[in-house]
Amino acid sequence: MASSPMASSNPSPRANVRFRRLRGQRSPSEFAAVIRRAARDIGERVSCDARYVGRVEAGEIRCPNYAYERVFLHMFPGRTLTDLGFAPRSTVRGRGARAESEAPVSHTTLHPYESSPSGLSGLEARECDPYEIRSSEENDVRRRAFMSGTATVAAVSLGPFGLAAQSPAEATTGTGRGGRVGEAEVSAVEAAVRKIRLLDDRHGADGLYRRASAPLRTAYALLDAGTTRQSTADRLHAGAGELAISVGWLAHDSGRFDDARSHYAEALATARMSADPALEAHAFCNTAFLARDAGRPREAVRASQAAARAARHLASPRLLSLLAMREAGGWAGLGDRLGCEQSLTRAHILFDRGPSDTDPEWMTFYGPAELEGLEAQCWSALGEWDRASLHARRAVSVASAQTPQFTRNIALYTAELADDLARAGRPDEAATAGLRVLGLLDEVRSSRIQSMLATTARVLLPHRRASGVCGFLERHASLPRVV
Structure with missing residues (x-):
């Protein structure tokens, strides 16, 4: 989603002096060359140059994308991103996130580690953050907190100005600006988007969807109330649209396709009203994914192509690669092998150009593992089970090694692998993969994944x-049924 420029009254970013010390006597260009060599050593491609190094040292890049993270941790073993002077990813997940020191002092600002209006303590708020989860013992405690619902409610709230507001008057009560919306409220909308994405990455959609609807209503009530300046209005439109897409994805992943379609349409309308091509591309991208899953492959192709038209001036090869993958999924659903292969080829060429500073923040999930996983789905739709299982296996391997915090995606890729192996006539391997997915379901709640497992179980019945x-x-038979 596009973000508007920050108001000039905001403080400048803090220089990353730790990263500057690591450069030593080398020039920014020399250090960028070292980073590129380190990337090649581990099979990554990053387009690092002196400008990127300068932006990191100036504090403009508060947390690197996952490709750069893997390179930096390879270059400096034993150190964390924080040791290298970066902010925790949980504070910057989602476009528009800013440093805590940049947040305006206001009664509507909810610090993630402070008490929430619902009485949630700082410790409980930290437990909502999947990037804070470490040991198995902590996993058990925090999973119980998540499943109980208390932590989730706090995680997706928009703060004191209206958890479940139904009207502009309710949403803007206490703003002190005659009902007009300002920086604090917009920041809270953006924070809600980040929290939902973080929790979905770790736990899946089923436990989040219903609770996420209240903040979405509040965000659109704030739009109706109006803002104090145009830059704030632009950010609020973008934030509300991204929130609609996030809630739509929760509906999509939990099998509520009609709800998802409505939320994506709402985001698309918001994008058109605010002339926001980045938000429009995101809305069409998710619409294409939904259309494929809902059995409307021709719509998936057209929505992907519409997304690519919206994104053509955004200078993000990775975004165009994802959209080509979405189109490939549509062609596969139509049984058009040639169209699918052409889109897959285009997706790989664009992906190989590497990440860019212009990549949307919501695309952090789209790395090598997701590329393999989406290709596996294409070959599966075309009935090429051996080829599909090859890519699904790669997706599981890469995700487990590079993004272990994306538990939901690991479960998804493994479920895809189990189904492909079952259909390829390899029941023992399919059962092993299926058991691995079952082991993750204590932590991940996704109707989509459970539906895939149920299909695999039916395929394996003759091979009991x-x-x-x-x-x-x-x-699998002992699993509680999804309600």
Whole structure:
């Protein structure tokens, strides 16, 4: 989503002196060359140059994308991003996130580690952050807190100005500006987007969707109330649109396709009203994904192409690569192998150009693992199960090694692998993969993943006597049904 320029009254970014010390006597260009070499050593491609190094040292890049993160941690083993002078990812997930020191002092600003209006303590608020989860013991405690609902409610709230406001008057009560919306309220909308994405990355959609609807209503009530300046209005439109897409994705992933379609349409309308091509591309991208899953492949192709038209001036090869992948999924659903292969080729060429500073923040999930996972889905739709299982296996391997915090995606790729193996006539391997997914379902709640497992179980029923299959079927049968 596009973000408007910050108001000139905001403080300048803090220089990253730790990263500057690591450069030593080398020039920015020399250090950029070292970074590119380190990237090649681990199979990454980053377009690092002196300008990027300068932006990091100036504090403009508060947290690197995942490709750069892997390179930096390879270059400086034993150190964390914080040790290198970066901010925790949980404070910057989502476009428009700013440093805590930049947040305006206001009664509507909810610091993630302070008490919330619902009485949530600082410790409980930290427990909502999936990037803070570390040990197995902590996992158990925090998973119980998540599943109980208390932590989730706080995580997706918009703060004191109206958790479940239904009207502009309710939403803007206490703003002190005659009902007009300002910096604090917009920041809270953006924070809600980040929190929802973080929780979905870790836990899946089922436990979040209903609770996320209240902040969305509040965001659109704030739009109706109006803002004090144009830059604030632009950010609020972008934030509300991104929130609609996030809530739409939660509906999509939990099997509520009609709700998802409505939320994506709402985001698209917001994008058109505010002339925001980045938000329009995102809305069409998700619409294409939904259309494919809902059995409307021709709509998936057209929505992907519309997204690419909106994104053509955004200078993000990775975004165009994802949109080509969405189009490939549509062609596969139509049974058009040639169209699918052409889109896959274009997606890989664009992906290989590497990440860019212009990549939208919401695209952090789109790395090598997702590229493999989406290609696996294409070959699966075309009935090429061996080829699909090859890519699904790669997706699981890469995701487990590079983005272990994306638990939901690892479960998704593994479920795809189990189904492809089952259909390829390899029931024992399918059962092993299925058991791995079942082991993740204590932490991940996604109707989509459960539906995939149910399909795999049906495919494996005739092979119940094969090694391991009976155990998988018994464990799957004992799962509580999704309500």
